[in-house]
Amino acid sequence: MFNYQHGGNLKKAIEKYGIPSEKIIDFSANINPLGFSSKIKETVTKNLNQLSHYPDPECREAREEISGYFKIDYSNIILGNGSTELIYLIVQTLKPKKALIPVPTFSEYERALSNNNVPIEFCKSEEELEFSLSINKIISQLKGIDLVFLCNPNNPTGTFLPRQELLILVKEIQRRKIFLVIDEAFIDLQEEESLIKEVKNYDYLIILRSLTKFYSLPGLRLGFTVADSKFIKKLEKQKIPWSVNCLAQLVIKDLFQDEAFIYKSKQLILQEKQFLYNELSKIQGLKVYKPSANFIFLKLLGNIFSQGLIDHLAKKGILIRDCSNFRGLEKGKFIRIAVRKHKENIKLLKELKMILTKK
């Protein structure tokens, strides 16, 4: 069996709970609830014949689009089959001796390192401190480390390190010649905090970006890495050809051009995030952590446990993310909920209130 478990596994949920796919509201994957821009549909339908040709292995047009939109140099960009391919590619290219991962966090960093037999040290953030990340604690654990993976905003806890604070760490890893990967998969709501433009100043800094969460295209697979151009060349040497399919390369232009969709999405997510946070905070039996991205991290208090809650909700067609398999979290006590549309959020709140008030 596959040894990973993430949110958004609809097929598994359909199989397990026997609910028809059209009745599912998926709070378990952190995806823009508006779906993707209508321009994408048009472009894909119009250009379907391109599937009869190999994708451009160098993704030239797509890289130019990213270069223009984010105002970073073309030579600093490489595309991947989702940012996940790039996590593995970075590990395979750097062949690090020992890596550091602040936890709890996205599990694929650990899996990529383990699969490549890289020893890992963990920097555990404490529940008592609301799982906040301490730059000083990370710095104190850097001895013998040559690669650090950091997720910001962090999945699943939602903690966020502001740009100015992170730059202290970036300077320190640069001085010590340690590679630092910052996964900015969930930074879209606060683009101004991104360190994407700092790669020209720090050649040990590597930024991961996803184009499928905010733009709601996880089924298409699309992510990119921004780093020093010499390091990008090393990644290119190691990368399998054609991993980014031709439709993924094709739609990038549309993603960035549909400003109305971007504006509407940001407004909706910001508003509903606040709404969900306020309403969840009123429900007894839940501890709600302050969110910084499009999802909310929660602890179940008292004698409530995740599996029962998840099964109950799933039978009503509502999927949420059990955080039991995140390293550094007490099993059965933490869940993660994506921010969705108002009506869907209301439905979730209603069901949560019912089950939590009953107990």
Add this chain to the structure above:
Amino acid sequence: MFNYQHGGNLKKAIEKYGIPSEKIIDFSANINPLGFSSKIKETVTKNLNQLSHYPDPECREAREEISGYFKIDYSNIILGNGSTELIYLIVQTLKPKKALIPVPTFSEYERALSNNNVPIEFCKSEEELEFSLSINKIISQLKGIDLVFLCNPNNPTGTFLPRQELLILVKEIQRRKIFLVIDEAFIDLQEEESLIKEVKNYDYLIILRSLTKFYSLPGLRLGFTVADSKFIKKLEKQKIPWSVNCLAQLVIKDLFQDEAFIYKSKQLILQEKQFLYNELSKIQGLKVYKPSANFIFLKLLGNIFSQGLIDHLAKKGILIRDCSNFRGLEKGKFIRIAVRKHKENIKLLKELKMILTKK
């Protein structure tokens, strides 16, 4: 720069020769010239909203389709982002000490091994023997080897080892506990010769299959591996999640159900292969090797060299594959031509005759 060079790189050709994409006839990639089945277009257009969900990481429905169509057990199958992802995955999972590759052949086996620092021995087939592969020669080089990559039919030479002959090698590698990967990317025209069903008898046999060449979907990325179920589990442990996008998983059913398309494609390719072979054989200055798949391998005789010919044809919108970067082939003397539709083949023949008769 990317250090691989394959056929089918249209973007590069458009850039280099300045021809509009709609004027290109691509003989450089070995793809079914009929394009893909119309059912695919329908299915993709109808199900585009699925792009808002993660692909099933285990590709369950797609594996079931393959299992049913090829009559092999579900547990013996793993899907990949093209068979290329699986070449790399096999190397990363087996971590071989030393590999053997009969050459000339598809370059990604060597690249996957080199990128993972695996020493390689080459088994060179001789031009004097029409590049035919000798099972005995391969067996004589097995000492110290724990992995062999073999392409059958072979790309680019078009040589083919029949099932009964290959089974001698399979038995030998099984006895010696050496893994043998047989890449059957071009076997669709002679499915009855495939060793796909033999994996249940030999646990050191690994079969690679592509679903994008015969079915004309290289832009979508879709391939699979058939092997012993315990080895498939090891591959799953090592594989990145979600590498097979949701549209690729979705269309597999349509590929196999459109029997009319399959029949028409086979008829066309078999007929045009024979036509091209006969007509090319009549042209002075060319040595034509007997084809076994949907492409023809050629040597340029006398003072004709590939680069000049390729540039000349490209300016007329005709792309062919320069085989200069295949290990084991004299540079500048070999080319590969895919079998295309009758009118397109006629155009190629006309241009070839013109340039070769002039010289």
